[in-house]
Amino acid sequence: MKLSSLKGIGQKTEQLFTKAGITDTSQLPYYYPRSYDIYKEPVLISEIDEDGIYTLYLSIASDVEVKPMKKLTITTVFAVDEQNERIKLTWFNMPFMKGALRRGYRYMVRGRVVCRGSLVSMEQPKLYTAAEYELKLHYIQPIYPLVKGLTNNMVTKAVTQYFAMQNNPEEMEYLPKELIERYELKPLYEAIKYIHFPRGINEMQESRKRLAFDEFFGFMMKLENLKSQRTYLENECMIHEGGYAARLISELPYQLTEPQRKAYDEMVADMSGKHVMNRLIQGDVGSGKTIIAVLALLNAVEAGFQGALMAPTEVLAKQHYDTVCELLKKHEFPVTPVLLVGSMSASQKKKAHEQIKDGTADIIIGTNALIQEKVEYNNLGFVVTDEQHRFGVNQRGGLARKGGHPHVCVMSATPIPRTLAIILYGDLDISIINAMPVGRLPIKNAVVGEEYRPNAYRFIMNQAALGHQAYVICPMVEDNEISESENVTDYTVELRKNLPGLTVEGLHGQMAADTKNDIMGRFAKGEIQVLVSTTVIEVGINVPNATVMLIENAEKFGLAQLHQLRGRVGRGNAQSYCIFVSTSKKEEAKQRLDIIGKSNDGFYIAEQDLKLRGPGDFFGIRQSGDMSFTLADIYTDADMLKKAKDCADYIIENNLQNTLKKAFSQNDVML
CATH class of the missing domain: 2.40.50.140 (Nucleic acid-binding proteins)
Incomplete structure (x- = not known):
């Protein structure tokens, strides 16, 4: 049903909803509040x-x-x-x-x-x-994510009208009654209704638990589908360690760490074994995952196959391309790399497509442009996806389906506790790189109050005088009427006053892709000294010259995400620093920030994050990007993740076909 059929929604208001991603009334119940205002x-x-x-x-x-x-x-x-x-x-x-x-x-x-x-x-x-x-x-007011011109009141009225029109709400449910009772779940319609208009905090928590379960359940069903298709596929792309990789290892200016060597050996064994490789390489930020992927790509090329590397952003794809080109040139390997990203001109894309199709392209590096229908591979034998949590389950298999049955390697810099990783990556074997390269200086951390801010500004000025660069993570937006772009713009103006003489630019998620790429590219070249950003820089930029990160309102981020943000510095040879500014006086916030202030170990931090976050800890703006879930969080909702896995296993083992069909249909709407 069209939105214009609702009372109070004319053409202009309908256009505002479209900008927010809502084009039909059926999407309204899944436009969840981002937070709540409780009287x-x-x-x-x-x-x-x-x-x-x-x-x-x-x-x-x-x-x-x-x-x-x-x-x-x-x-x-x-x-x-x-x-x-x-x-x-x-x-x-x-x-x-x-x-x-x-x-x-x-x-x-x-x-x-x-x-x-x-x-x-x-x-x-x-x-x-x-x-x-x-x-x-005690009234609980839902606060929705907005675009400019769209008010919270407009969304609230539209959602209210949607629920008033429902005659058969029980039809939303896709799980049998016995499973709802077994896993102590709220009925689906009630959960969706009361996530918008809860009558109390407990009802809001129970509704959110059910919806988190549904997101995880849909993920698990798709994961099981992938697993059933790929687990026992015979290896049609026999790839052994070749001379290129062996020579590169011997000529590197550093030795591979023991975990790097182990991960590489496991990949070599997989790719030369009986079955197709499906492996996750999980390594902390800066632990050296990329070089392992490059070695495996060289093995694939030397064995006569093409290799592909897919990154989540154009900037990261271009950086990978530059790194590979530099290595190939330095070591004189007769290998042809090709870049394919969305911002390339039509003629550039056409040439890349031709090289990929006729086989002159040996290593293909790009974004999700690599899985578009028009891209035809000549002999794809090995696929790497970088920063996997930025891709959905469908994309995970998308690139692999471009070949016959290529080997698949997934790289993630998001340290996830092993108990959860086994569930989330159930279709993959797991290698962990849990040591940093020899000689890498650990980041120095400081957890401070806002009274320290002038000192932080002076420190950034001093680092800039030494030729270094800095990131400043903008305070999180809490005011319902202030957009992310306005927040970044205002803070950038303020920083320019406090950092005289420095080139300060802002970056936020509402910018056009080419604008974001341009700003990140200029920062990577050193043309921008201070980059003011939201968490959009969490993944997708590698600037070894950046030595300072200042994170405002640090108490409002999860520990795992703070660690990801911090990973943007400490990537070069110079000493790097991370300053966490907190405005909270609560003991809980102090306890959490003390953990990240005293440790640079992402796996330790992830375990602590899992222990500290309670099932009700979901108020405020959700900033986590883990696994691309809309509402669920792998840390806060770890109990729901385990229940969803158990439920998916039960349905598949008992061959409940009707439930399966309805589950896929329902989760296609929700995910």
């Missing part, structure tokens, strides 16, 4: 230990002051709570508040509180009488 009990100012949304019962303690500025009007007043603690209230472009406030009167005041030393302030607060707020108390 909690009022607190005292002395009880506030970090910035956030609070409700205070205040008495107006000063006259209202209205200051007209060039582009806005600022209205301020001071108020006190029952302990006589003071707070400054500020409104922008709302001069009429002067007439709404009376000195000595008491109001329920709700808004974002910011603590800066002894000054406590609240911006754009809303006023309620005690009776009005009593009616709001």
Whole structure:
């Protein structure tokens, strides 16, 4: 059904929903809230230990002051709570508040509180009488991801209308009643409805658990399908260790680490064995996975086959291409590499397609352009996908299907606890590279409060004076009305003031692909000294000259993701540094950041992340990119992951065909 059939949605509003990825009413229930605004009990100012949304019962303690500025009007007043603690209230472009406030009167005041030393302030607060707020108390407001022009109220109204139209909600369910009871799951329709409009925190948690289960279950079903197709395939591409790889190993300016050598030997054994290789190489950031892939690619070429390497971003694909070209030239290997990415011109793509088809291309490197229908391989024998968690399960098999039955290697720099890795990569054998190259300097870490920020800026200036570069990860967006792009732009402007003389540029996920590639390319060339970014740089850029990373609001990221971000520095020979800035005073946040501040071991950090995250720890903006799930998180929802695996196994073992068909159909909608 068209969105325009809903009340209040005209052509312009429909276009806004389309920009957000919603083109039909059937997609509305799966447009999950990104967070929730919960109307909690009022607190005292002395009880506030970090910035956030609070409700205070205040008495107006000063006259209202209205200051007209060039582009806005600022209205301020001071108020006190029952302990006589003071707070400054500020409104922008709302001069009429002067007439709404009376000195000595008491109001329920709700808004974002910011603590800066002894000054406590609240911006754009809303006023309620005690009776009005009593009616709001414990109400849970869904907060949706938005595009410019689309408001939270628009989405809420559309989703409300969708649920009002449902006559047979039980038809959504695809699992038999016995399995719903066995795994203690909420019925699917209830879970979807109450993830949007929960009547309490417990109901919200139970709804989210069910939907996390469904995402994992769909993933497992597709994984089992891949596994059944590939596990026992006979090896049609016999590839042994050749002279190229052996010579490269002997001529490298460093020795392979023991885990690198073990992973390489396992690949050689697989590729020359009875069955097709399906192997995951899991290694920490900077542990040397790429050289192992290059060695295997050389073996494939020397055995008469083509090899392909697929990266998640154009920048990373180009960097891999440059690395391979440099190695081939330096060691004089008669091997032809070809690059294929989306931004290439039509003539460049045509030439690449011809070289791939006629076999003159030996090693093909690119993005998901490598799995497009028009790309025909001459004799594909080996496939590598880099940073696997950025690709879905369908893409994992997409490149492999381009050949007959090529060997498959998946590389991931996301350290996942082995118990979860075995489930998530059930169709793959696993090699782990858990040692860093000899001579690599460990990153020096500092966990600091926001009062340290001026020192951090001076440190970045000093590193820039030495010829180095820095990343600054932008504070996470919490205001529902502020877009990611506006947040990065504002912070970039602020940094330019604090880092005079340095070239500072911003990067965010809402930019066009060619713009992002251009900025990352300029940073890689050293033309940009400080790159302000969201987590879009977590994967896809390798700049050895970058020695500093400053992460704002570090307490709001998962430990595994903080480690991934930190991995953008420490990739060269110079000493590198990571500064984690936290605004939280909570003991839990301190405990978590202490772990990453004291360790550079991604596998240890991942295990600790799994232990620390509770099943209810999902409030706030979800920033994790693990496995491309929309709502589920492999750490927070580890229990649901195990249940989904068990359920998928049960359905397949008992050949419940009807359930299987319905499960695939339902998860195609949800995933």
